[in-house]
Amino acid sequence: MLSSHYLNMDSSLLRVCTFNMHGFGSNSRYLASLMDLHDLVFVQEHWLLKSELNKFNDINSEFVFYGKSAMEDKCSKGILVGRPFGGVGVLWRKSLGNNLKLYGTDPDNRVIVVGFRN
Secondary structure: OEEEEEEEEOOEEEEEEEEEOOOHHHHHHHHHHHHHHOOEEEEEOOOOOHHHHHHHHHOOOOEEEEEEOOOHHHHHOOOOOOOOOOOEEEEEEHHHHHHEEEEEEOOOOOOEEEEEOO
């Protein structure tokens, strides 16, 4: 599922979207196309382990990634049973520079909060 929004910030257009990936492996190409069209991309349900989050950095060198795995607690308890789940992240265009401030995630790693500086 995809949702796109365009925000007017000081006469500049900020292109923002959110994308439920239903797994990184099957939708990383589509994510790359979204990054071509947007400045800020929020992702959910990437299903990656913490050690795999660096895969986002290989998609587009013009973007910075911050994300969390929902699998950390599950994997720390032993062998993973069932399919992977969860995970959130945000990718932002490097040209946003210091205008974007990353506040972090909630304690359950389900929400990422970013803000914009004037």
